[in-house]
Amino acid sequence: MHSIFLRRLAAATAIIFPLAAQGQEAKEALPPAASPEASVGDPILVTARRRAETAQNIPLAISVIGSDRIDNTGSFNVGRLQQLTPALNFYSSNPRNSAVNIRGIGVPFGLTNDGFDQGVGIYVDDVYYSRIASATFDFLDVAQIEVLRGPQGTLYGKNTTAGAINITTRQPTFTLEGNSEISIGNLGFRQAKASVSGPLGETVAARIAVSGTGRHGTIRNIATGNRINEQDNIGLRGQILWQPADRLDLTLAGDFSTQNPECCGTVFVRTGATQRAAARQFEALAAAQDYILPSRNPFDRVTDVDADLNAGNEIGGVSLRARLDLGEGELTSISAWRYWDWLPANDRDYIGLPITTLSQNPSQQEQFTQEFRYNRTGKALDLLLGAFAFHQQVRTQGSQAQGPTASRWLINPANPLSQDPTVLDGLTATNDIRLDNTSLAFFGQVSWHVTDALTIQPGFRVNHDRKKGLYESVVTNGDGQLVTFASADPRIVAQRGVLSPQRFEPAFSDWNASYDLTVSYEVSPDFLVYGTYARSFKPGGVNLNGVPNDDAGNPILEVGSVAPEKVNHFELGLKAQGWDRRLTFNLAAFRTDIADYQALVVNGQIGVLRGYLANAESVRTQGIEWDIAIRPSRRFNAYLSGAYTDATYRRFSDAPCPPELSGGTTVPDGGSPSAPGTPGGFSPANCDISGQRLPGVSEWALSFGAEANAPARLFGETGEIYLGYDGSWRSDFSSNASPSRYTWVNGYSLSNFRAGYRSDAGFEIFGWLRNAFDQNYFEQLSVPSGNTGLIVGQPGDPRTYGFTIQHRF
Numbered sequence: 001m002h003s004i005f006l007r008r009l010a011a012a013t014a015i016i017f018p019l020a021a022q023g024q025e026a027k028e029a030l031p032p033a034a035s036p037e038a039s040v041g042d043p044i045l046v047t048a049r050r051r052a053e054t055a056q057n058i059p060l061a062i063s064v065i066g067s068d069r070i071d072n073t074g075s076f077n078v079g080r081l082q083q084l085t086p087a088l089n090f091y092s093s094n095p096r097n098s099a100v101n102i103r104g105i106g107v108p109f110g111l112t113n114d115g116f117d118q119g120v121g122i123y124v125d126d127v128y129y130s131r132i133a134s135a136t137f138d139f140l141d142v143a144q145i146e147v148l149r150g151p152q153g154t155l156y157g158k159n160t161t162a163g164a165i166n167i168t169t170r171q172p173t174f175t176l177e178g179n180s181e182i183s184i185g186n187l188g189f190r191q192a193k194a195s196v197s198g199p200l201g202e203t204v205a206a207r208i209a210v211s212g213t214g215r216h217g218t219i220r221n222i223a224t225g226n227r228i229n230e231q232d233n234i235g236l237r238g239q240i241l242w243q244p245a246d247r248l249d250l251t252l253a254g255d256f257s258t259q260n261p262e263c264c265g266t267v268f269v270r271t272g273a274t275q276r277a278a279a280r281q282f283e284a285l286a287a288a289q290d291y292i293l294p295s296r297n298p299f300d301r302v303t304d305v306d307a308d309l310n311a312g313n314e315i316g317g318v319s320l321r322a323r324l325d326l327g328e329g330e331l332t333s334i335s336a337w338r339y340w341d342w343l344p345a346n347d348r349d350y351i352g353l354p355i356t357t358l359s360q361n362p363s364q365q366e367q368f369t370q371e372f373r374y375n376r377t378g379k380a381l382d383l384l385l386g387a388f389a390f391h392q393q394v395r396t397q398g399s400q401a402q403g404p405t406a407s408r409w410l411i412n413p414a415n416p417l418s419q420d421p422t423v424l425d426g427l428t429a430t431n432d433i434r435l436d437n438t439s440l441a442f443f444g445q446v447s448w449h450v451t452d453a454l455t456i457q458p459g460f461r462v463n464h465d466r467k468k469g470l471y472e473s474v475v476t477n478g479d480g481q482l483v484t485f486a487s488a489d490p491r492i493v494a495q496r497g498v499l500s501p502q503r504f505e506p507a508f509s510d511w512n513a514s515y516d517l518t519v520s521y522e523v524s525p526d527f528l529v530y531g532t533y534a535r536s537f538k539p540g541g542v543n544l545n546g547v548p549n550d551d552a553g554n555p556i557l558e559v560g561s562v563a564p565e566k567v568n569h570f571e572l573g574l575k576a577q578g579w580d581r582r583l584t585f586n587l588a589a590f591r592t593d594i595a596d597y598q599a600l601v602v603n604g605q606i607g608v609l610r611g612y613l614a615n616a617e618s619v620r621t622q623g624i625e626w627d628i629a630i631r632p633s634r635r636f637n638a639y640l641s642g643a644y645t646d647a648t649y650r651r652f653s654d655a656p657c658p659p660e661l662s663g664g665t666t667v668p669d670g671g672s673p674s675a676p677g678t679p680g681g682f683s684p685a686n687c688d689i690s691g692q693r694l695p696g697v698s699e700w701a702l703s704f705g706a707e708a709n710a711p712a713r714l715f716g717e718t719g720e721i722y723l724g725y726d727g728s729w730r731s732d733f734s735s736n737a738s739p740s741r742y743t744w745v746n747g748y749s750l751s752n753f754r755a756g757y758r759s760d761a762g763f764e765i766f767g768w769l770r771n772a773f774d775q776n777y778f779e780q781l782s783v784p785s786g787n788t789g790l791i792v793g794q795p796g797d798p799r800t801y802g803f804t805i806q807h808r809f
Contacts, residue, residue, distance in 0.1 A: 048146050048166060049155060049445070050332075050384055051375055056575050059457070059520035059530030061149040061588040061625060063087075063641070067142055067170075071181070071806070072754055073726050074770060076191070076213065078122070078135035078165065083728040083750060085147050086643040086701035087163075087625055091780050093794065094264040095133035095313045096342050096363065102149050102163035104621045104647030104697030105592065107132070108600040108613065109737060114363070114394045114435050115469055115506070116541030116562070116598055116613055121152065121160035124167045125253065126332075127319045128158045130367050130392055131340040134315055137257045140237040141179075141195045141209035143170045149625070150590065151536035151569050153514055154445050154459030157334075157371045157388030161538045161567045161594075172205035172241035172251065173197045178809050185768075185802020188216040189231075203243045211235040218797060219265055222294050223304045223352050229794075232261040247325035256316035263311040266350055266782065266792035267298045272742035274787045275664030275683045279413045282788040288413075289405055291353055298793055299776045304352030307359070312343030329376030329383070340365040350784050350792045354403030355410070361431070363396040382447035390439040396544075398431030398473075400499065410498050410786065417494050426478025429499040433544050434470040439463065457518040464511050465539040467561075471546060472503040485553030500549060506542035506560030516569075526577040531570075538565035541598060543612045562613045566595040584629040591622040593650075600737040601656050616655065619694065621647035638706035645701070647694040657687040658740035663787030692739045696780075698730040698747065712757060719759035722766075726752045735781040735793075742791050748777035750796075762808035767801070774799040 043054040044064050055064050063085045065075070075081055078100060079090040092098035097112040106119035122129040139145075146166040153159040176198035183191040195209035212234045217227035235257035242250045271282045278284055286293070295302040317338030324331045342363040349355035373386040402410075406424035407417065417423045445459040475483040475496065483495045516534035523529060542561045550556055573588035597619040601612055623645040631637040649655070656662075664683040693699075709722035729749035736743040751773055756766020781793040 046144075046146050047168065048148055050373060051377060051382075056526070056577060056584070056586075057528065059455075059518050059528065059532070059573065061571065061573060061586075061590070063147040063149075063627065065145045065147070067144065070139065070142060070145070071804070072724060072766075072768075073752060074768065076138050081145065081147070081165075083726070083752075084641075084703055086641055086703050086728075086730075087149055087645070088147055089696050089698075090135065091696055092136060092264075093266075093780065093782065094311050094344060094346070095136040095259070096344065096361070098132045098135055099696070100132060100135055100165070101696060102147070103590065103592065103623065103643075104645050104694045105594065105597075105619070106162040108598055109695035109735075112361070113541070113543065113545045113613060114365075114396065114433070115467060115544040117159075117465075117539050119160060119162035119538055121156055121158050121164040122167070123156065123164060125169055125319070126321060126334045126371070127317070127336040127338070128156075128369055128390065129338065130158075130390070131315065131338075131365055133313055133340060133342065136313070137259065137315060138211045138213050138233045138235050139167070140211055140235045140255060140257070141170050141193075141207070142167055144168045149588070150532070150571055150592075151514075151516065151534040151567060153441075153461040153463075153534075153536050154443050154516055155384070157369065157386065157441065157443075158390060158439065159441065159461065159463055159514070159537070159539065161536050161565065161569075169237065169239075170195065170197070170207065170209075172207040172239050174199045174205050176809075179806070181804060181806040183802055183804040185215075185800055187218065187800060188214065189800065189802055190214050200240075205241045206239065207241075208238045209236070217262065218795065219267060219301045219303055221265065221303050221305060221309075223306045226262055228262050228265045228303070228305075228309055230261045230263060233257065233259050249323045251321045252318070253321070254316070254318040257314070259311060259313040261311050262309050264794075265303050265305050265309055265347065266794055267301060267303050268293050268296060268351070269298045269778070269781060269791045269793040270742065271789045272660060272740075272791060274659050274662055274789045276787055276789070277412075277664075280663075280788065282790045285409055285788060286351075289353060289408060291351070294352070298778075298795060301795055301798075305347035305350065306352050306354060307347035307349075307357055308345040309347060310343065310345040312341075314341040314343075315339070329374055332371075332373040332375065334369070334371045334373075336367075336369045338367050338369075348400070348784070349409075350790065353405045353409065355406045356400060357403035358399060358401035358428075360400075361396050361398040361433070363394060363433075365392065365394045367392040380449050382449075383444070384446075385444040386442070388439075388441040388443070390437075392435070392437040394433075394435040394437070396431070396433035398429070398433060400429045400431075402427040402498065406498070407494075411494050415494065417490065422478060423491055423494055424478075424498060427475070427483070427495050427499055428477075429473050429475045429501075431474075432470065432472045435542070435544060436468045438466045439539070453522040455520045455522075457520070459516045459518075461514045461536075462511070463514070463537075463539070464509075466509040467507065467540075467542050469506045469542040469544050470504075471506070471544050473499075473501055473546065475499045475501045485549075496553075500546075500553075502546055502549065502555050504547065504555040504557060504560055506544070506557075508540045508542050508561045510540055510564060512537045512539070512564060526581065528575045529573070530575075531572050534567070534569040534571075536567040536569060538567065538598065540564045541613055545612055547612050559612060559614060562598050563596045563615050565597055568593045579632075582631050584627070586627040588625045589623070590625075592620065594619045594621075597649075597652075599649075599652065599655070614654070616649055617651035617653065619648070619652075620650045621645060621694070621697075623647075635710065636706070636708045639704065641703040643701045645697055645699060647697045649689055649692055649694065651690045653688045653690060654686045655689040656738050657684060658736060658738045659742055659783050659787055659789065659791075660740060661687060687738060689738050693734055695734045695737055695739070698733045700747075701728075701730040703728045714757050714759065715763070717759040717761050717763065719757060719761075719763075721757050722755065724754045726754075735778070736783055740783070743781045743783060745778045745781060748775050748796075750775055750777075756804075764806040764808075765803065767803040769799070769801045771797055771799045 197207035319336035705726035
């Protein structure tokens with residue numbers, strides 16, 4: 001895989017390097033946000049609006065996390081940020097099937113499909129990362145992270161309707177500086193980071209950073225004796241800054257990261273009655289094959305999955321950023337090429353029987369992006385104009401195979417074929433999945449300073465999206481025969497009921513225009529109020545995970561693509577500071593209405609057609625968020641952030657039914673299902689879940705903490721000792737696309753402590769304790785296909801502890 005990366009890197013560099021003459025943006029180094037060493041009242045600088053300004057002066061809901069807070073709290077990837085930013089939610093059953101949502105919206109919960117766009121954009125040094133798998137990698141030499149809430153299509157290259165995560169890395173410097181860090185903890189945790197920056201000449205500077213993380217798994221697999229769901233990350237990032245003239249800066253950056261853990265398994269959580277006949281539900285099926293679960297207590301953290309597990313994951317790229325000072329403004333160019341390789345292996349029956357012996361979807365993705373921006377700051381007008389081009393190519397080779405116990409598990413016991421293991425043993429689906437995705441956009445914002453206090457800020461965006469896909473699944477049985485819909489052979493009929501052949505080529509193409517308007521008023525230098533209205537959209541998508549067949553076995557092409565989401569967003573906010581800027585209080589109230597919301601629909605089949613995209617009629621998310629921070633002196637600081645989010649399906653009348661209403665013989669719309677578990681039960685064709693909560697979002701979420709320090713002298717160096725606490729709490733949330741009584745995740749709280757010493761000369765040592773009270777909680781629950789009543793889950797990390805040594809110069 002590394003040789004592939006080098007060949008791709010060379011090819012991409014040849015494409016990007018000629019763009020160097022267009023100019024490069026070299027961002028000024030940002031001071032760490034909320035740094036323990038920061039002076040009382042120091043402003044926090046951000047680049048959320050593509051120019052350096054203080055976080056309190058921009059009419060935008062934003063959370064800022066500095067490098068010190070990232071290090072102190074162990075938030076070394078996007079997934080861990082949700083403990084610090086209540087409005088952010090991250091879910092991942094594996095790197096490919098990950099989701100980042102803000103205020104309850106962003107992507108359909110629980111769906112693996114390359115054919116739709118993310119609602120939350122991830123940007124690293126202005127480069128858009130289209131693969132959500134990047135959220136599972138370690139941060140590399142990060143200076144600051146800004147989490148922007150609400151639509152950002154008039155500010156950022158790729159349209160994002162829920163928000164953006166803007167990551168700024170440390171830049172090359174013309175003074176020698178460096179950082180090294182080593183952490184060791186229980187569960188075999190070890191992490192090392194290092195970076196160095198300095199001049200290579202009068203006009204050239206360079207920076208290089210490396211990172212590595214490893215940890216034993218938190219779940220014991222008794223089938224192999226291994227500990228699974230481990231961590232195994234390595235990352236490398238290099239940058240070269242060239243300043244050939246006073247008004248021209250160019251930065252060439254390249255990065256490479258790889259993961260290769262034995263991951264990602266689940267544990268048994270519970271069973272629940274469905275509409276299947278009793279003989280076809282989990283407990284009866286397990287008893288029929290004398291199968292005994294290794295544990296019925298999920299927090300024993302034991303499984304017995306018998307198929308290979310792997311989450312091989314490689315990501316990298318090269319970018320060229322250029323800034324040209326035109327006197328009246330700045331012209332910026334960001335050219336980038338990125339790639340992602342995914343090499344997984346899964347156990348999709350989730351238990352220790354050879355039902356599904358192979359399940360994998362190796363995937364390769366490449367993307368090219370080009371962005372131009374003109375930014376001008378004036379006394380009466382501030383102007384941002386941008387143009388963005390994006391092209392993505394995804395190629396996936398999927399396969400799924402059934403094993404010798406599949407017949408008895410998957411075929412109705414009333415059918416004699418269920419007693420013949422050869423019917424499904426060796427049944428294999430081989431999938432060819434392709435996507436070509438192109439997006440072009442022109443966007444901008446104008447800030448008109450009507451008076452010294454009043455600013456009117458309109459923005460616009462014009463976008464064209466085109467997606468072309470292919471989904472082809474070829475199914476063969478253990479005898480090497482093609483499984484087709486033309487055959488009436490009972491064995492073939494049983495086989496295609498498990499793995500269904502299918503081929504279709506979905507496509508989507510459309511233009512969209514959106515706009516926003518923000519009015520802000522500075523009541524005083526430390527008191528800003530603002531209001532925003534945004535009319536935005538999320539591009540349409542194509543289904544690349546299979547769609548339902550009609551009675552003749554033909555794919556229903558009408559659901560091959562989904563319509564764009566149409567977004568109306570309202571927000572009111574205030575930002576205030578007092579007590580000589582020792583106290584900060586920010587408040588935002590929002591409401592977002594979405595028509596044609598892109599949701600997950602499950603068609604109830606056993607095999608590869610697990611779910612597909614569809615449009616729910618309407619969704620609404622509304623709520624209140626607040627951020628409070630106090631720093632009465634250098635010796636103490638505290639914070640409290642919170643969010644109340646009411647995110648519901650306002651209308652979704654054709655939704656998938658929850659497991660308790662699924663699995664039986666389909667009845668027409670309006671029909672009544674029988675009681676769960678009734679032999680020969682009936683299921684409605686769909687369910688109306690209007691008014692129910694969106695999956696993955698808690699109504700209440702809090703983040704809170706404090707740190708106190710005192711002067712101290714250690715190893716002959718002056719400095720300070722400190723004690724810090726960081727906590728988070730969230731209420732319960734649904735872990736299924738359609739809320740089910742079996743898949744509610746209980747609310748939980750986490751407490752993290754740290755204590756240590758930091759010297760004025762840059763040396764620091766501290767011990768840490770995370771999930772200090774060993775809270776048992778689930779990150780998410782899942783309903784395996786087939787509606788047997790089995791519920792599995794991913795337990796959150798148990799208590800972990802260790803220490804970190806760091807030195808900066």
